[in-house]
Amino acid sequence: MNRRGAVAVVILAAGKGTRMKSNLPKVLHTLAGKPLLEHVLKTARALDPEKIVVIAGHRSEMVMERFKDEDIEFAIQEPQSGTGHAMAQAEDHFKGFAGMIIALSGDAPLLKPETLKQMIKTHKESGAVITMLTCELSDPASYGRVIRIEGEIRANVEAKDATEDQLLIKEINSGIYVFDAGFLFPALKTVDNHNAQGEYYLTDLISIAVKKGMKVSGVIAKDISETMGVNTIEELESLEKKGY
Structure with missing residues (x-):
């Protein structure tokens, strides 16, 4: 498992999904019967990855039982201390792996394989260590903004930390990434939790890469719905009604 062009997938699926108001892990709620x-x-399997690792957390035993017959590996995040902390739990599954690691969200069911393949293509051609999927919203509200200088991604700024000018930016981070494995895990060890939530965030890797002079590239989603995470029962019902 050391081909540089190899692809593996990590699915972040540890969240409790408090806003779902259910004891069921968020990722076990169903859409179109699944x-x-x-x-x-x-979507992950369509990339023909060398392996898929699912990060489970809240009621992890239920998630593992439901997917016990699948050809996937599990890592446990306990406690749930942010997306960066979640990804770090996968490190032992990637010893000697020098390819690309695709980070997906377990609650974003509409993402298409074609979008991920475009991200992989961009990642390879640009020589980036991080390629992020972004989207443009007419009203980004509380979402973190993607900061570009002369077209190059330089930072991801949370709305509460953004200047008035930065709040005018419409491009946001979807939380879906392609990482170089050789960059990812060493960089995660340098992420701190000096923020209001006291958590470790994957988004911090963007500034870490930029400070090291490494390239961060981005692909803008053509269909905003692909980037949507399901956070409430109402959102799930809305998707059902739309026929997804």
Whole structure:
């Protein structure tokens, strides 16, 4: 498992999903009769990855039981201390792996394989260590903004930390990434939790890469719905009504 062009997938699926108001892990809620995580796994498999690692957390035993017959590996995040902390739990599954690691969200069921393939292509051609999927919203509200200088991604700024000018930016980070494995895990060890939530965030890797003079590239999603995470029962019902 050391081919540089190799692809593996990590699916972040540890969240409790408090706003779902349910004891069921968020990723086990169903859309079109299948768990959200099953939709994401189908997209991941379309990339023919060398392995798929699912990061489970809240009621992890339920998630592992539901998918015990699948050809996937599990890592446990306990406690849930942010997306960066979640990804770090996968490190032991990638010893000697020098390829690309695709980070997906277990609650974003509409993402298409074609979008991920475009991200991989951009990642290879640009020589980036991080390629992020972004989208443009007419009203980004509380989403973190993607900061570009002369077209190059330089930072991801949370809305609460953004200047008035930065709040005018419409491009936001979807939380879906392609990482070089050789950059990812060493960089995660340098992420701190000096923020209001006291958590470790994957987004911090963007500034870490930029400070090291490494390239961060981005692909803008053509269809905003692909980047949507399901956070409430109402959102899930809305997708059902739209026929997804």
